[in-house]
Amino acid sequence: MRILIALLLSVGMVLANAVGAGNVIREDFFDPSLLKIDERKYLGGFVNNTDLILEDGSRVKLYDLLSDKPTILLFSYYTCEGSCPIRIDNLNKLIKSSRSLKNRDFNVLVLSFDKRDTLQTLKKFKEAHGPFTPQWIFALIPEESIETLTGSVGFRFFYSERDKTFVHSNVYIFLAPDGRITRYLFGINPKERDIRISLAEAEGGKITANSVIDLALLVCYTYDPSRSTFVVNPTLIFGGIGLSSLALVVLLAFMSGKLLRREVQ
8 A cells, every 4th residue: 555655646746747847848938920920911901100209209100200201110129139130230231232222212110119128228229230321210119009009010029038038020011101011021131122122012102213113123023921022923934935935936937938938939
Protein backbone atom coordinates (compact mmCIF):
# COMPACT_ATOMS: atom_id res chain seq x y z
CA MET A 1 0.00 0.00 0.00
CA ARG A 2 2.80 2.40 0.87
CA ILE A 3 4.46 1.62 -2.45
CA LEU A 4 1.20 2.31 -4.29
CA ILE A 5 0.69 5.64 -2.47
CA ALA A 6 4.28 6.65 -3.20
CA LEU A 7 3.80 5.75 -6.87
CA LEU A 8 0.60 7.81 -7.10
CA LEU A 9 2.30 10.81 -5.46
CA SER A 10 5.18 10.54 -7.92
CA VAL A 11 2.80 10.46 -10.87
CA GLY A 12 0.91 13.42 -9.40
CA MET A 13 4.11 15.44 -9.07
CA VAL A 14 5.10 14.65 -12.66
CA LEU A 15 1.68 15.72 -13.94
CA ALA A 16 1.80 18.89 -11.86
CA ASN A 17 5.22 19.74 -13.27
CA ALA A 18 4.02 19.01 -16.77
CA VAL A 19 1.02 21.30 -16.34
CA GLY A 20 3.24 23.99 -14.87
CA ALA A 21 5.67 23.66 -17.75
CA GLY A 22 2.72 23.80 -20.13
CA ASN A 23 1.59 27.06 -18.57
CA VAL A 24 5.05 28.58 -19.01
CA ILE A 25 5.13 27.51 -22.62
CA ARG A 26 1.72 29.04 -23.28
CA GLU A 27 2.76 32.30 -21.62
CA ASP A 28 5.97 32.52 -23.64
CA PHE A 29 4.46 31.29 -26.90
CA PHE A 30 3.55 33.91 -29.48
CA ASP A 31 1.53 33.32 -32.62
CA PRO A 32 2.66 35.74 -35.38
CA SER A 33 -0.69 35.33 -37.14
CA LEU A 34 -2.24 37.43 -34.36
CA LEU A 35 -0.53 40.48 -35.90
CA LYS A 36 -1.77 39.84 -39.42
CA ILE A 37 -3.88 42.61 -40.93
CA ASP A 38 -7.00 41.44 -42.73
CA GLU A 39 -6.50 43.62 -45.80
CA ARG A 40 -9.84 42.65 -47.35
CA LYS A 41 -11.60 43.98 -44.27
CA TYR A 42 -9.82 47.34 -44.06
CA LEU A 43 -8.91 48.31 -47.65
CA GLY A 44 -11.36 50.94 -48.83
CA GLY A 45 -12.28 51.84 -45.26
CA PHE A 46 -11.35 55.05 -43.50
CA VAL A 47 -8.76 55.78 -40.83
CA ASN A 48 -10.20 57.27 -37.65
CA ASN A 49 -10.01 61.08 -37.54
CA THR A 50 -8.58 61.32 -34.04
CA ASP A 51 -6.62 64.06 -32.28
CA LEU A 52 -2.83 64.01 -32.61
CA ILE A 53 -0.14 65.85 -30.68
CA LEU A 54 2.48 67.49 -32.89
CA GLU A 55 6.10 68.02 -31.80
CA ASP A 56 5.37 71.64 -30.83
CA GLY A 57 2.70 70.42 -28.40
CA SER A 58 -0.29 71.56 -30.43
CA ARG A 59 -3.27 69.30 -31.12
CA VAL A 60 -4.68 68.71 -34.57
CA LYS A 61 -7.07 66.30 -36.22
CA LEU A 62 -5.46 63.58 -38.33
CA TYR A 63 -7.46 64.59 -41.42
CA ASP A 64 -6.08 68.14 -41.15
CA LEU A 65 -2.61 66.69 -41.78
CA LEU A 66 -3.67 64.90 -44.96
CA SER A 67 -4.09 68.32 -46.61
CA ASP A 68 -5.41 67.01 -49.93
CA LYS A 69 -2.34 64.80 -50.44
CA PRO A 70 -1.72 61.05 -50.41
CA THR A 71 -0.10 59.98 -47.14
CA ILE A 72 2.14 57.13 -46.02
CA LEU A 73 1.22 56.23 -42.45
CA LEU A 74 3.75 54.50 -40.18
CA PHE A 75 2.89 53.30 -36.69
CA SER A 76 6.08 53.18 -34.61
CA TYR A 77 7.38 54.09 -31.17
CA TYR A 78 10.25 56.44 -30.51
CA THR A 79 12.25 54.31 -28.04
CA CYS A 80 12.31 51.29 -30.34
CA GLU A 81 15.73 49.73 -30.90
CA GLY A 82 14.51 47.24 -33.47
CA SER A 83 12.60 47.49 -36.73
CA CYS A 84 10.93 50.91 -36.27
CA PRO A 85 14.01 53.07 -36.90
CA ILE A 86 15.16 50.76 -39.71
CA ARG A 87 11.79 51.04 -41.46
CA ILE A 88 11.81 54.83 -41.12
CA ASP A 89 15.48 55.22 -42.11
CA ASN A 90 15.02 53.10 -45.25
CA LEU A 91 12.04 55.13 -46.44
CA ASN A 92 13.84 58.40 -45.66
CA LYS A 93 16.89 57.30 -47.70
CA LEU A 94 14.66 56.15 -50.56
CA ILE A 95 12.83 59.48 -50.73
CA LYS A 96 16.11 61.43 -50.67
CA SER A 97 17.70 59.30 -53.40
CA SER A 98 14.69 59.19 -55.72
CA ARG A 99 14.08 62.23 -57.87
CA SER A 100 10.51 61.10 -58.53
CA LEU A 101 9.68 60.78 -54.81
CA LYS A 102 11.62 63.87 -53.73
CA ASN A 103 9.63 66.09 -56.10
CA ARG A 104 6.30 64.46 -55.39
CA ASP A 105 3.60 66.06 -53.23
CA PHE A 106 2.77 63.63 -50.43
CA ASN A 107 3.07 63.23 -46.66
CA VAL A 108 4.75 60.69 -44.42
CA LEU A 109 3.00 60.55 -41.06
CA VAL A 110 4.79 58.77 -38.20
CA LEU A 111 2.62 58.11 -35.14
CA SER A 112 3.71 56.55 -31.86
CA PHE A 113 1.38 53.95 -30.37
CA ASP A 114 3.38 53.84 -27.11
CA LYS A 115 1.54 55.73 -24.36
CA ARG A 116 4.89 56.29 -22.61
CA ASP A 117 6.33 58.29 -25.50
CA THR A 118 6.69 62.04 -24.93
CA LEU A 119 7.64 65.10 -26.94
CA GLN A 120 11.16 64.61 -25.61
CA THR A 121 11.46 61.03 -26.94
CA LEU A 122 9.97 62.20 -30.25
CA LYS A 123 12.54 64.99 -30.63
CA LYS A 124 15.38 62.71 -29.56
CA PHE A 125 14.36 60.19 -32.22
CA LYS A 126 14.25 62.84 -34.94
CA GLU A 127 17.66 64.17 -33.97
CA ALA A 128 19.16 60.68 -34.03
CA HIS A 129 17.69 59.66 -37.40
CA GLY A 130 17.29 62.92 -39.33
CA PRO A 131 17.43 65.12 -41.18
CA PHE A 132 14.08 64.43 -42.81
CA THR A 133 12.59 65.90 -45.97
CA PRO A 134 9.61 68.30 -45.60
CA GLN A 135 7.13 65.47 -46.29
CA TRP A 136 7.69 63.98 -42.83
CA ILE A 137 5.37 64.67 -39.89
CA PHE A 138 5.99 63.15 -36.44
CA ALA A 139 3.31 63.05 -33.76
CA LEU A 140 1.96 61.33 -30.67
CA ILE A 141 -1.44 59.69 -30.27
CA PRO A 142 -3.23 60.63 -27.03
CA GLU A 143 -3.43 57.56 -24.80
CA GLU A 144 -7.20 57.41 -24.89
CA SER A 145 -7.20 57.29 -28.72
CA ILE A 146 -4.42 54.77 -29.40
CA GLU A 147 -6.64 51.71 -29.58
CA THR A 148 -9.31 53.47 -31.64
CA LEU A 149 -6.88 54.81 -34.22
CA THR A 150 -4.77 51.66 -34.65
CA GLY A 151 -7.88 49.51 -34.69
CA SER A 152 -9.41 51.55 -37.53
CA VAL A 153 -6.66 50.31 -39.89
CA GLY A 154 -6.26 46.82 -38.41
CA PHE A 155 -2.85 47.52 -36.87
CA ARG A 156 -2.20 45.29 -33.84
CA PHE A 157 0.62 45.25 -31.32
CA PHE A 158 1.57 43.57 -28.05
CA TYR A 159 3.98 44.48 -25.30
CA SER A 160 6.37 41.75 -24.15
CA GLU A 161 7.17 42.19 -20.47
CA ARG A 162 9.96 39.66 -20.72
CA ASP A 163 11.71 41.46 -23.59
CA LYS A 164 10.56 44.97 -22.62
CA THR A 165 9.60 45.70 -26.20
CA PHE A 166 6.59 45.91 -28.51
CA VAL A 167 5.79 43.20 -31.02
CA HIS A 168 3.98 44.66 -34.03
CA SER A 169 3.51 44.56 -37.78
CA ASN A 170 6.05 46.29 -40.01
CA VAL A 171 3.83 47.98 -42.55
CA TYR A 172 3.56 51.12 -44.67
CA ILE A 173 -0.10 52.14 -44.85
CA PHE A 174 -1.21 54.36 -47.75
CA LEU A 175 -4.06 56.81 -47.30
CA ALA A 176 -5.98 58.79 -49.90
CA PRO A 177 -6.51 62.54 -49.27
CA ASP A 178 -9.98 61.76 -47.88
CA GLY A 179 -8.58 59.30 -45.30
CA ARG A 180 -9.42 56.15 -47.23
CA ILE A 181 -7.04 53.18 -46.84
CA THR A 182 -5.74 52.24 -50.30
CA ARG A 183 -2.73 49.94 -49.78
CA TYR A 184 -0.63 48.03 -47.24
CA LEU A 185 3.04 47.35 -48.01
CA PHE A 186 4.68 45.02 -45.50
CA GLY A 187 8.36 44.89 -44.61
CA ILE A 188 11.13 47.30 -43.65
CA ASN A 189 12.85 47.87 -46.99
CA PRO A 190 10.37 49.24 -49.55
CA LYS A 191 11.04 49.38 -53.28
CA GLU A 192 10.84 52.71 -55.06
CA ARG A 193 8.49 51.25 -57.69
CA ASP A 194 6.10 49.95 -55.02
CA ILE A 195 6.02 53.32 -53.24
CA ARG A 196 5.37 55.19 -56.49
CA ILE A 197 2.55 52.87 -57.57
CA SER A 198 0.97 52.93 -54.11
CA LEU A 199 1.07 56.75 -54.06
CA ALA A 200 -0.55 56.82 -57.51
CA GLU A 201 -3.32 54.58 -56.15
CA ALA A 202 -3.74 56.81 -53.11
CA GLU A 203 -4.12 59.92 -55.27
CA GLY A 204 -7.51 58.57 -56.21
CA GLY A 205 -7.31 59.31 -59.92
CA LYS A 206 -5.99 62.84 -59.46
CA ILE A 207 -3.59 63.44 -62.37
CA THR A 208 -0.43 65.41 -61.63
CA ALA A 209 2.75 66.01 -63.60
CA ASN A 210 4.67 63.60 -61.37
CA SER A 211 2.09 60.83 -61.45
CA VAL A 212 1.55 60.33 -65.21
CA ILE A 213 4.31 57.70 -65.48
CA ASP A 214 3.23 56.10 -62.21
CA LEU A 215 -0.34 55.77 -63.48
CA ALA A 216 1.09 53.86 -66.44
CA LEU A 217 2.84 51.58 -63.95
CA LEU A 218 -0.57 50.80 -62.47
CA VAL A 219 -1.48 49.18 -65.78
CA CYS A 220 1.80 47.30 -66.15
CA TYR A 221 1.99 45.93 -62.60
CA THR A 222 -0.34 44.09 -60.29
CA TYR A 223 -0.06 43.69 -56.51
CA ASP A 224 1.05 40.29 -55.17
CA PRO A 225 -0.11 40.04 -51.52
CA SER A 226 1.96 36.92 -50.87
CA ARG A 227 5.14 38.93 -51.46
CA SER A 228 3.78 42.39 -50.55
CA THR A 229 5.12 43.87 -53.77
CA PHE A 230 3.98 44.77 -57.29
CA VAL A 231 4.82 42.33 -60.07
CA VAL A 232 4.46 42.49 -63.85
CA ASN A 233 0.83 42.03 -64.85
CA PRO A 234 0.54 38.47 -66.29
CA THR A 235 -2.23 39.63 -68.62
CA LEU A 236 0.23 41.96 -70.33
CA ILE A 237 2.78 39.15 -70.60
CA PHE A 238 0.35 36.80 -72.34
CA GLY A 239 -1.06 39.68 -74.34
CA GLY A 240 2.44 40.59 -75.45
CA ILE A 241 3.15 37.01 -76.46
CA GLY A 242 -0.11 36.92 -78.40
CA LEU A 243 0.63 40.17 -80.22
CA SER A 244 4.17 39.04 -80.97
CA SER A 245 2.88 35.76 -82.40
CA LEU A 246 0.31 37.60 -84.51
CA ALA A 247 2.96 39.99 -85.80
CA LEU A 248 5.20 37.06 -86.68
CA VAL A 249 2.40 35.31 -88.61
CA VAL A 250 1.63 38.51 -90.52
CA LEU A 251 5.32 39.00 -91.31
CA LEU A 252 5.72 35.42 -92.54
CA ALA A 253 2.58 35.72 -94.66
CA PHE A 254 3.87 38.98 -96.15
CA MET A 255 7.29 37.47 -96.92
CA SER A 256 5.71 34.33 -98.43
CA GLY A 257 3.45 36.41 -100.66
CA LYS A 258 6.40 38.51 -101.78
CA LEU A 259 8.46 35.44 -102.65
CA LEU A 260 5.50 33.92 -104.54
CA ARG A 261 5.07 37.04 -106.66
CA ARG A 262 8.78 36.95 -107.56
CA GLU A 263 8.47 33.31 -108.71
CA VAL A 264 5.43 34.12 -110.84
CA GLN A 265 7.30 36.98 -112.50
